[in-house]
Amino acid sequence: MNLINEKVTHERFGMGSIVKHNDSSIEINFASENKKFVFPDVFGKHLKLHNKIVANSLEKIIQEKEMERKEEEWKREAEKELQQKKQELRLEHEKLMKNHKLHPESQMVFWCDTEEQNRSFSEWKVFSGVIKSGNNQGKPNKPIRLHQNSAVLLTAIDSEKPEKDRRILGVYMVNKDFIGKLCEDGFIPAHSEYRLQLTEQESDQMLFWNYYVNEKFPHKMTWNTGKYRYFENLWMAQILHDIVSLKSEPKEQEQAQKFFEHFCKMNQITEQELPKPNGALLRI
Known part of the structure; x- marks a missing residue:
C-alpha cells in the first residue's frame, strides 16, 4: 500500500x-x-x-x-x-x-494370531486390547506392570494343535522410556536394540509351556481368555538364556547374549543362580 x-x-x-x-x-x-x-x-x-x-x-x-x-x-x-x-x-x-520397585511378575506374554504376528515383527509393537466392561469399556488396557525392566514375549499356536504346543515366536524389551501406568493408547513399543525374532525351526524348539506354569493347577496347560498375561521375571530370563543356546550364528548369538545380560541386570537376576525351567510341560 x-x-x-x-x-x-x-x-x-x-x-x-x-x-x-x-x-x-x-x-x-x-x-x-x-x-x-x-x-x-x-x-x-x-x-x-x-x-x-x-x-x-x-x-x-x-x-x-x-x-x-x-x-x-x-x-x-x-x-x-x-x-x-x-x-x-x-x-x-x-x-x-x-x-519403581521391581514386581516379580512384570513380564508379558501375548497370544498372537497370524495378522498380529506379521504386524508385531514389522512394527515392533503390540496392542494390549480394550477394556470389555465397566466405566472404561472400550478404552485401551493399560499394561500397568510393564516398566523399563519388562520384556514382551510373542507366542502362537498352530490351528488344530493342542495348547501344549504353543511356540515362542520372538521377544523384545519395552522401549527404554516406556511406563505402563502412563500408556494411554494401549500400544507397547519395542526397545531399539533388545529385540529377537526366532526362525520357524528355532520356534519349534521353544515351547512356551516348558517355562510357564499355573501353580494352582501345575499340570494344566490352558489359555482360556485374554490376549495377554503377566508372568515371572525368572521365567523370561530362562527363555532368553535358552534362546542364546539355540542360536548358532555368532552375530545372532552375541545379540541374544547382550539381550540376556541386559535383562538380568534390569531385573537383578544372577545367571549362576538362575534355576532350570520347570514349566507345566516338564511336569507331565
Missing part, C-alpha cells in the same frame, strides 16, 4: 505528510521536523489519515495484522501450555522411574 504524500494529523505534532514507510516504520514530515513511528501501530489513537478511502483500506490492513498478532500470541500460549504439560509428564516419568 502506497502512503507517500498522504496527509495526516498527529495528536501532538499536528499536520504532516508521509515521506517514507515500510512494513515496520513510517516517516512523516511535520512543520518543525521529520518524525519516525512504528507502522502501523501509530495509526488509530495517535495519527489520522485525511483521505478516508485510504484510511479505510489501511484499517483493514491493521485489522489483519492484529489478527495475525493474536494468532501468533495464541500459538505461543498453546506452545507454552504444551511445554508445561510435557514438563509435568517428564517429572511424573522421572518420579515413577526413581521410585
Whole structure:
C-alpha cells in the first residue's frame, strides 16, 4: 500500500505528510521536523489519515495484522501450555522411574494370531486390547506392570494343535522410556536394540509351556481368555538364556547374549543362580 504524500494529523505534532514507510516504520514530515513511528501501530489513537478511502483500506490492513498478532500470541500460549504439560509428564516419568520397585511378575506374554504376528515383527509393537466392561469399556488396557525392566514375549499356536504346543515366536524389551501406568493408547513399543525374532525351526524348539506354569493347577496347560498375561521375571530370563543356546550364528548369538545380560541386570537376576525351567510341560 502506497502512503507517500498522504496527509495526516498527529495528536501532538499536528499536520504532516508521509515521506517514507515500510512494513515496520513510517516517516512523516511535520512543520518543525521529520518524525519516525512504528507502522502501523501509530495509526488509530495517535495519527489520522485525511483521505478516508485510504484510511479505510489501511484499517483493514491493521485489522489483519492484529489478527495475525493474536494468532501468533495464541500459538505461543498453546506452545507454552504444551511445554508445561510435557514438563509435568517428564517429572511424573522421572518420579515413577526413581521410585519403581521391581514386581516379580512384570513380564508379558501375548497370544498372537497370524495378522498380529506379521504386524508385531514389522512394527515392533503390540496392542494390549480394550477394556470389555465397566466405566472404561472400550478404552485401551493399560499394561500397568510393564516398566523399563519388562520384556514382551510373542507366542502362537498352530490351528488344530493342542495348547501344549504353543511356540515362542520372538521377544523384545519395552522401549527404554516406556511406563505402563502412563500408556494411554494401549500400544507397547519395542526397545531399539533388545529385540529377537526366532526362525520357524528355532520356534519349534521353544515351547512356551516348558517355562510357564499355573501353580494352582501345575499340570494344566490352558489359555482360556485374554490376549495377554503377566508372568515371572525368572521365567523370561530362562527363555532368553535358552534362546542364546539355540542360536548358532555368532552375530545372532552375541545379540541374544547382550539381550540376556541386559535383562538380568534390569531385573537383578544372577545367571549362576538362575534355576532350570520347570514349566507345566516338564511336569507331565
